[in-house]
Amino acid sequence: EAVVDAIQCIAPEQQKAGDEGDVDDVDNVDSSAMDAPLDLHRIEIMDMEQKMGTDSRFVNGLVLDHGGRHPDMPKVLHNCHIMTCNVTFEYEKTEVQSGFFYSNAEEREQLVESERKWLDERCRAVVDFKRSVCKEGESFVMINQKGIDPLSLDIFAKEGILCLRRAKRRNMERLTLACGGSPIHSIEDMDANQLGFAGKVSEVTIGEDKFTFVEECRHPKSCTLLLRGPNKHTIDQIKDGLRDGLRAVKNAVEDKAVVPGAGAFELAAAMHLRDKVAKATKGRAKLGVEAFAEALLVIPKTLAENSGFDVQDCILKLTDEREESGGTLAVGLDCQSGDPMIPADEGVWDCVRVKRQCLYLSTVLANQLLLVDEVMRAGKSMGKMPDADAGGM
Numbered sequence: 001e002a003v004v005d006a007i008q009c010i011a012p013e014q015q016k017a018g019d020e021g022d023v024d025d026v027d028n029v030d031s032s033a034m035d036a037p038l039d040l041h042r043i044e045i046m047d048m049e050q051k052m053g054t055d056s057r058f059v060n061g062l063v064l065d066h067g068g069r070h071p072d073m074p075k076v077l078h079n080c081h082i083m084t085c086n087v088t089f090e091y092e093k094t095e096v097q098s099g100f101f102y103s104n105a106e107e108r109e110q111l112v113e114s115e116r117k118w119l120d121e122r123c124r125a126v127v128d129f130k131r132s133v134c135k136e137g138e139s140f141v142m143i144n145q146k147g148i149d150p151l152s153l154d155i156f157a158k159e160g161i162l163c164l165r166r167a168k169r170r171n172m173e174r175l176t177l178a179c180g181g182s183p184i185h186s187i188e189d190m191d192a193n194q195l196g197f198a199g200k201v202s203e204v205t206i207g208e209d210k211f212t213f214v215e216e217c218r219h220p221k222s223c224t225l226l227l228r229g230p231n232k233h234t235i236d237q238i239k240d241g242l243r244d245g246l247r248a249v250k251n252a253v254e255d256k257a258v259v260p261g262a263g264a265f266e267l268a269a270a271m272h273l274r275d276k277v278a279k280a281t282k283g284r285a286k287l288g289v290e291a292f293a294e295a296l297l298v299i300p301k302t303l304a305e306n307s308g309f310d311v312q313d314c315i316l317k318l319t320d321e322r323e324e325s326g327g328t329l330a331v332g333l334d335c336q337s338g339d340p341m342i343p344a345d346e347g348v349w350d351c352v353r354v355k356r357q358c359l360y361l362s363t364v365l366a367n368q369l370l371l372v373d374e375v376m377r378a379g380k381s382m383g384k385m386p387d388a389d390a391g392g393m
Helices: 002-010 013-020 023-027 031-035 105-133 150-158 169-179 232-255 264-280 285-296 298-306 311-324 352-383
Strands: 043-048 057-059 062-064 076-085 139-144 162-164 196-206 209-215 223-228 258-260 349-351
Touching (some): 002 223, 043 062, 062 169, 062 223, 139 169, 150 162, 169 209, 232 349, 264 285, 264 298, 298 311, 349 352
Parallel strands (some): 076 139, 139 162
Antiparallel strands (some): 062 209
16 A cells, blocks of 8 residues: 555656546646656655564655754644755855965954854845745744754754755755755745745654654655564565565556456466467467467466465366356466456456566577577587598598
8 A cells, every 4th residue: 555655646647637537637738748657766765673564654755864953953843844955054165275364363253253154144044034934833944955053053943943954865856856846056046936845844763863754745746665674684575575566566557557467367378379379370380389378377387386286276277267257257366275266356466568578588588598509509510520531532
């Protein structure tokens, strides 16, 4: 369920409108965006070594692996305006080699004071911007990719602003996708339209690690899957299964179709080859059709063997069940009982592109193996010395 929610979150609006059956919305959008592949990098996978694996959940927003750097900053905020910026709030080193020279202590104090004044003006500009944007019951969160010095943090903490400094670049990109808005690169360019929104922002401390939850976003295009487990081994197993599930759902969404699983497709294809294609084929090609049909049955045979059932009995049951239906039902193997079942009724499906790729690669690999045999045979025949004439010179 969490995997499906994550894919639906990053899916384009066109696909969501098509799933809901709104024809007008589908006609008003660009078809190229609908056909574009889904970007799984928009889904952040965050793991926490705590609680049980069943406590893993989908977060409709983003989870950052760092928190505020001031003890007086708020820990939980609601109705938050999110400001993502790449602006420095600390003393900067010059890009070229240079230095400041002074002759007495007063000149040094004036130098430090002027630099501090420059930073204080930037902080006051952010505070004034916050006061002009936030209404009653709203709060302000600033997530900066560059640094913020302690004095600036103290100014923001007194104003009730939650500040996160030195955020990772990938988190900054996902924040604008999840919360909306756009990055701010200059204090002079601050505008209310560049702010994102989140219904709740909270800071959680686990041991020595801090995490910031940005949740309840209005129209998120990026999300987080939060994995929890008692140890690293459990988290790694959940993460592997999660990645497989994400790719499977992504393939199904992009293909816009699925095929019955549990070996139903392979059984139907094998019976079609034997009953119709093989009878219509003449010569040695018929042997190839029969071999291909037998090879397709490897999938249901493997399912039966791994489930602890007799392989031949299971294949015969599946074949008889499909013949009794007149070849109209997709019959698969129930791995719990070993009896035939209808995969569509049980919700067992396979990806179309996986089956298509299996059919394509099977013939390509077989041709390559035969080609290797031909090359080796030709090499051996070329290495033989020709027989000497019986008559001699």
